[in-house]
Amino acid sequence: MAAELFSNVYIGLVVVAFFGVTIFIHELGHYLVARWCGLTVKVFAIGFGPALWKKEVNGIQYKIGCIPFGGYVALPQLDPTAMQTVQGGGEASAAGDEEKDDGEKEAVLEPVAPWKKILVSLAGATGNVLLAIILAWIVYWVGMPATMVNQDTVLGYVEKGTALYEQGVRIGDRITRVNGAPVDQWSHFIQEAAMYDEVTLDVVQQDGAVVKVKSPTETWRYGIRTILGIEPRAPVTVGKVDARLSAAAAGVQSGDVILSFGGQEVLSQAHLIEQVAANRDQAVDMKVMRRINGKDTELALNVTPVYDPEAAMTRIGIRFMAPVQAMDSNARVHPLPMTQIKHQASGILRFLRDLVTPKKSARAANMVGGPVAIITSYVDMIRASFMLAVWFTGFLNINLAIINLLPLPVLDGGHIVFSLWEWVFRRPLHARIINLLVNAFAFLLIGLFLVLSFRDVDRHTPVGGWVRGLFGTNTTELVVAPEAVGVPAAAPEGTGEGAPTE
Structure with missing residues (x-):
């Protein structure tokens, strides 16, 4: 019980830390470039909602909000009327004087050149890309058991x-x-x-x-x-061993990776299930890889598949480890940094392409995951390997960078579009139009956030299945991280630890 509690606390802290670093780097990019360009900074915030901590230094308020899914830098010269209101800033005006609570007037801020606004808007995504590159180099140097x-x-x-x-x-x-x-x-x-x-x-x-x-x-x-x-x-890794059957008698242990069965290389769980079924009541040689004293050691064992009436299938008596935890212990991969970035970027770009393709948009939208899906993926990866979580953080940073540059109000790409308009037409877009667009898209963004969160809870937690179970329609299946999900075959499945039995 104590070990499980410690593990859960550890996982929670790591998730918060990775999320926090991702958000901090994004906002730090905006902050540093804004200061370099001479913009007035009012607030540097990590998180939304009521402040857990805040401090004012040289006229800038630094704070940490209680809702960790985001952050903002309040820049009144960049957006005095719309986006800062959505984010919780907007304390100063670039268009004229504004009354303070004590009757004093807020200082008038000078307008900012459009090119400076564009640099500031690009800086957040640039920070995320740089962080992703650093993480990719760490994964390359250290390696990950992918x-x-x-x-x-x-x-x-x-x-x-x-x-x-x-x-x-x-x-x-x-x-x-x-x-x-x-x-x-x-x-x-x-x-x-x-x-x-x-x-x-x-x-x-x-x-x-x-x-x-x-x-x-x-x-x-x-x-x-x-x-x-x-x-x-995918590697076939043993999760648990049934003491009643031949795998236990042969000395199979949890964590063993099954390499071959009857002289044939094992390439998946369903492949092994098929081989076992074909060798009922026959003694079969099986090779496994086991980590002994820090070294991968190949062992030759012998098992006899028998029919198990409880499972209604031929078995040797093992439960498979969940796919995201089934590491290839025979090869610690060191993917090149640019290869990682390319694969991470190509995934989100493929999705965005499909999302705007009429014949594909509905199906693409069905594949979207929100905050709960991200946290679920993080938990699975941290349990499997800390380095997998490092890789996943790089993946999230590339996703965040690309999505934030979409030309939509509220996002950084919206700032860029407004600044380009001002640059081309020599005057800013009317404040009321910006305010209308930002409020509309903010409403849509919040709605999307809530819909995805409810759908994620339904898909990735037992809650949805429990609710539907009240009405006799429980079809929920727990899934693992998106990069580790395979396509299900028709082989029989067991019920232990979300993995098939064999």
Whole structure:
């Protein structure tokens, strides 16, 4: 109990720290460039809502709000009437004198050149990109125990009888394109396939031949479409061992990575399930990788699959570790920094492209995750590896940088658009128009935030399933971090720790 409490506190502190650093760097970029350009800074805030801590130094109020999902730097010369009001600033006026509570007048602030406003607006995203690059170098130097899902699009399982299997696609083949779009990570394959009712895949077979195959997509979790009956290549890691069956007798331990079964390389959980079912009541050699005294050691074991009436399937007696925790202990990856940035940016750019494509927009919107989904992903990754959480923080910073530069009021991109208007037409857009646009988009943004939060709670926590269970419609499935999710095959699943049994 004490260990679990300590673990939860540790995870919570790490999540808050990573979130805080991401927000701080973004706002620090605005702050530093604003000071360099001579703008007046009124507030530097991390978080929204009532202040947990605040202090005024040289006329600038520094504070930490109780709601950690955001922050702001109040710059009255950049936006005296609209965005600062939304963010909670706007104490000064750049257009004229303003009465203080004690009857004194606020000093008139000089107008700021549009190019300075643009620099200040770009600085937040620039800070996030620089932080992402630093984190990418840390991941490169230290390495991370990544799942193979993040590395390639090799198939770890192809169910017999599916369209792909009938066209000759087999375990070990690699998907390179979806409807002409190149994919080099499983998450990219999931994202592309979700946009269509039918896909044409370019597949590199194990003999090097490249074939084109077609497959329909079907509805999966939460209405997202995908190709059912396939799984990505991923390490098969033991979570728990059933003392009643042969795996325990053979000496299999939690944390073992199953390398081969009956002389055949094991590429996924469903692949092992299939192999076990095919060798019922036969003694089979099985190789595992186990970390002993800090070194990965390959062990040869022997197990006998038997029919387990409780599970209604042939088993050797193990439960698999959840995918995001199933690290490839045989290879600690050191992805190049620019490769990490490229993959992180390509994911959000693919999503934004699909979101503005009429035929894809509804499906793309269905894949969006909000704050709860981000926290859930963080928790899964921290439990698996601190370095995975470092990588995920870089991923979030690239996402934040790109999204903040979208040309929408309230976002930094909105400031840039308003400043460009002022630069081109030699006068700022009317304050009432800016105020109307900002208030409208702020309302939409808050609404989107609430909708995503409620949907995330429904999707990623037991709450949604509990509520629907009251009405007999409980279909909630707990999922892991987005980069570690594979496509479910038709192999039987157990109920332990959110993972199949074998």
